[in-house]
Amino acid sequence: MSNNKLSNEERILRIMRKVLTDVAKDTYTKPGLKHPLTEDTIISIRDCLSLISAREQEILKETGRSPDKRPRFVDEPQTSVVVPLHRTDLGKKPTDR
Numbered sequence: 001m002s003n004n005k006l007s008n009e010e011r012i013l014r015i016m017r018k019v020l021t022d023v024a025k026d027t028y029t030k031p032g033l034k035h036p037l038t039e040d041t042i043i044s045i046r047d048c049l050s051l052i053s054a055r056e057q058e059i060l061k062e063t064g065r066s067p068d069k070r071p072r073f074v075d076e077p078q079t080s081v082v083v084p085l086h087r088t089d090l091g092k093k094p095t096d097r
Helices: 008-026 039-063
Strands: none
Touching: 008 039
């Protein structure tokens, strides 16, 4: 779904998620070094991301959209296989069709 079809709340949640994850990436510290953010701030960021995810799931459920929708590249291999269930196709070999 493109950004112009998202509600204001969905756009806000998406931007908030991006900002919080960017802060986490930008302040990444190698193990053993002192992290620039306090432990309370890190916990608060995790809590916010958890609330954002929960609200996004609620919105998907309310609107009847599937949570597993994601953009796909044209050349990306398909992970599912369509199996024909028409009575005329049963018992035929793929070359018989």
